[in-house]
Amino acid sequence: MARVPEEVVDQIRDGAPIEDVVGEFVRLKKAGTNYKGLCPFHDEKTPSFNVNPRMGIYKCFGCGAGGNVFQFLMQHEGMTFPEALSRLAKRQGIDLSRYEDASEGSPRKPDARGKMLAANRLAADFYKAALESSPGERGRKYLEERGVTAEAITRFRIGFAPPRWDALIKAAGKRGVSPDDLAEAGLAVRREDGSGHYDRFRDRIMFPIRNHEGEIVGFGGRSLPDSDSRHATAKYVNSPDTALFKKGRTLYGFHEGRESIREKKRALVTEGYFDVISLWEHGFREAVAPLGTALTAEHIRSLRAHAEELVFVFDPDAAGLAASERAGSVAGRMLGLAGAPDLLVASDVLRKDFIDRDGAGAVRLKVVNLPEGRDVDALLVENGAEDFARLLSSAEGILENTVQTAMAGIAPGASQAEKIEAVQRLLPILGTCHRSVQDQYLALLEDQLGIPYPTLTAMVRRLLAENARESSPRREEKKVDLLGENLGRPKVEMDALQLLLMRPELASEAPDGLMTDPAVNEVLSLMKSGDAASLTAASIADRLESPAARALVVELAVVEVEPEDVEAELFDCIERLKERRRRKMEEDLMKRIEQTRKEEGDDSPEIWKLLERKNALLRERQRTASPR
């Protein structure tokens, strides 16, 4: 993309409220005029992530991450600046296409992301048309048998991949998309012998997978019961991870269900495409599913931005149980199921004590117990929505549920070793609980299983120590802490700059040479160089060259301060700065006088000149110090 004019960049940035952009990824809670939430860039249990909507700035006081809306998307979504710019432009219906080809002499770099998105869009259209065509008949029949309605087919853009090796490759070729482009997007596979490519998805129902923005980033394909075995190598095939598609970050149904998740403050986490669609068909539009992976911390971060309750709806078999336990321990650990009492809670009984002490990030984890042998899709189709709603309302907290399942699994007369093994399965979840909750359950286990309490607590301690070891490298990964650097800067200059960020047009009132800190001077000269009145902290952050100066602006801007009179306080700072400068000049003069006296003796004419200047400074100080 050619350079987009600064005023257009300003317009795009200022038209995208930072609390909305960040709010898509982080659940923010109002705290004064700022918003607070759990930082999406590092693991924490109490919110140190701040968003200042007036300044258009976010900043985490835990890991130091900070910036404006563009920098948020760049940091969080791994976008380049042009990508962040065009995403926010798109939201506001601003057309950037006219800047696309007017490159300044340099050849336009192909945008890999854009190419992959285009390939995925093309594929989705192709699969959709194939489902509607006559070879798609088998696919339509299968969907009908599974109770998928036309409405759901449209909403989820469900399609069909024909049972051929090159159907998509040929169709794409006609539209100028090469097999290599398809392979890049995970839609085609290069033959190992180098003799070309073949379609990855063949003879399958196709489910496009969207990212937060609704862009198609990958596909899931389900074979048909009568699929040719050459094509139906596995029941489910997903797109591989690409630069665009990360399974560990993407949830099926998230884009389609986000509004409902926000509304109901709840997400149903289930296992597959058909579960999500079936729940959606039956009015539970807040359903999502991970894509052939266990639920990750990233998934939970996306969900907790909108939901206060995660309900696991997994198959009532061993794999489903294991999945819910694993999800529970991942979620528990990262949400601090208990470590911090202001966070998450296992059961309704415990909820009132531990949940929502200050709101941000609190999430309840629950499990729906499906009747044995019935997955959620089958249950909905056979018993209807009301039956499921009843199960949902009786969903138990994950801790209670796990404990009960484990206890129920212990046969009468089980050996001590078998009992210990059962307890071991509870530990990952139990270990994330608040001490007082843990104690209750440990007492219960001692009582019912006859395992001595000290043995149990030792097991928990060992697990916690292991967890701490595992998670410590993460802590070291965190970005440079800029707070330390900024702490060393002169206080009065910080005060002045903070006030100037509120009213950049006052920068002209600050005489040159008053500030000593290079980062402060960089910001100040930027403010003085242009149309200061139109600058904001967020636009300054875009224009600064040095990372240190940007970090300084971000940190000063995010802090919530409401001075009664910005101008008066600024003038006060400027007076203090002037005073500081005079004192410094006096000191320098005194040194020079001393020096000259030593070298040239008391009667040197040079000394008289220096003394004269010192007196002038003294008079000036007395004048300004006298009451106005």
Ligand SMILES: [Zn+2]
């Ligand atoms: Zn952070």
